[in-house]
Amino acid sequence: MPTTDLASALADVRALLLDEQHLVRAVAAGRRRGVQPPEHERVEVRPVALRSGPHLQVLFRSGPVVSTRNVPAAEAAAVVDELLALPHGNWHVETAGETLQLRVTKKGDAQVHRAAREGTAPAGPQAHDRVKQRLVDPDDPVFRVLGAGGDKRRQVEAFVRQLAPLAPAVLEQAGPVVRAVDLGCGNAYLTFAAHRWLAREAGGREKELRTVGVDVREDVLENGRGAAREAGLAGLGFARGSIAGAEPFEEGERPDVVLALHACDTATDEALARAVRWGAPLVLAAPCCHRDVQRQIVAAGERGPVVRHAILRERFADVLTDALRALVLQLLGYRVEVVEFIDSAHTPRNAMLRAVRTGSAPRAEHLAEFDGLCREWGVQPALAAELAAELDAVRSALAGRPAGDREAGDREAQAAL
Known part of the structure; x- marks a missing residue:
């Protein structure tokens, strides 16, 4: 798979994370070669609708320990920049229309794969009382x-x-x-x-x-x-x-x-x-x-x-x-x-x-x-x-x-x- 400049690839990821109308979820995991591992093994991001308005919800996972941070939409850009600066080796981003996979290579470049996304998963801020998103479709x-x-x-x-x-x-x-x-x-x-x-x-x-x-x-x-x-x-x-x-x-x-x-x-x-x-x-x-x-x-x-x-x-x-x-x-x-x-x-x-x-x-x-x-x-x-x-x-x-x-x-x- 061809590689591209990491900064440019992360800029594309940033744009998707801040598109609150189309973002479904995103996951950062793994570690980059030759750098200190990130504090958290896995970070999950998704838009949510709270009573106070749209927020970006960030879940930090380290083994069985999970912590959650809900960020108002107006402050989301700064938080996204902090997340993209973490030394995770992989990003998986799902939007209403596509899936983006980014992997950081050993040389510090980026391999990016984009594909049209099948299905009709809801995009944009989701209410907390919505039906729980399932990893396996019960109608499979x-x-x-x-x-x-x-x-x-x-x-x-x-x-x-x-x-x-x-x-x-x-x-x-x-x-x-x-x-x-x-x-x-x-x-x-x-x-x-x-x-x-x-x-x-x-x-x-x-x-x-x-x-x-x-x-x-x-x-x-x-x-x-x-x-x-x-x-x-x-x-x-x-x-x-x-x-x-x-x-x-x-x-x-x-x-x-x-x-x-x-x-x-x-x-x-x-x-x-x-x-x-x-x-x-x-x-x-x-x-x-x-x-x-x-x-x-x-x-x-x-x-x-x-x-x-x-x-x-x-x-x-x-x-x-x-x-x-x-x-x-x-x-x-x-x-x-x-x-x-x-x-x-x-x-x-x-x-x-x-x-x-x-x-x-x-x-x-x-x-x-x-x-x-x-x-x-x-x-x-x-x-x-x-x-x-x-x-x-x-x-x-x-x-x-x-x-x-x-x-x-x-x-x-x-x-x-």
Whole structure:
């Protein structure tokens, strides 16, 4: 794609942001190469109509923290100039008539893609009591094909809202073909939703999306293939196999996005381990039951009132398992958030691990926290067993000894228990 002067490209973005009659929304994300990263991971801009008149609403997102600023139209130009001066690497702007994608190159130039915008999304200042804008159209034919009711559609919308803040940066960094895999896809409601949303975002960047749902049941996969054909979803396929053993892509190809949604018990750990070994940039896992750690707590004997009663033990095992999973992922170069996936009225299994690969060095305090929890509760989580070699390398690095000194690593693991 040809490049253009960054200042001129940002001037075009500025004009769109200040066109309150036609602006729908805009998003700034990512970081520019060789500069200090922006304070906020993502900035979202849209016009709103308040009682006091038209405003420009700016949402600043840093992980799970969101802050909002409503700027009167008369002051919008100064605020837009401040936003454009931030070192974000990507701008996505939607107006009533077009979509503009701006990416800052390694050399500091701009690559700009403009395309006519389909649909009839409202433009201009929107009242705060308007119908909530949805990331997945509830009338999408995919839902009809899948036979999904209202509750399932709400889960799909909630899932995509967890995916949406993190995926754009991954899509920008991916090659011309973006790959996503759903390990243990089951009936594939969320596989379809992820593919629909990611395909739209990838297409706006002139990239191709390939999504593969993996499951052990051939009847489930065949239903998914038929639904994909009926819904006209190109690039969505299904592969039979276990989470630990399936090969969803050709040799040498690795996924950019790994999903594992409601994989039962240690199947979630198998999925996370595969994601780590693939070096997947983005991982979303919504665990199901956590029986493995719960059994180990019981086997370890009496440990106080927190786990004395079965229902408390079950709930605590959920928390402990996901806390240990998060620590393992952090030790292996991921930034991790554990967030609420959807309201518990829809499903009690509503926690989600969102992990973004940063490649950051392991921290001794995280290893100490992990070992301390394992020792205190007498458990060894399945994810640590799956990634024993990788964690041994972490221990070696933090201890300053050569990687692969398994004898010392084994002694430390035994001591932790």
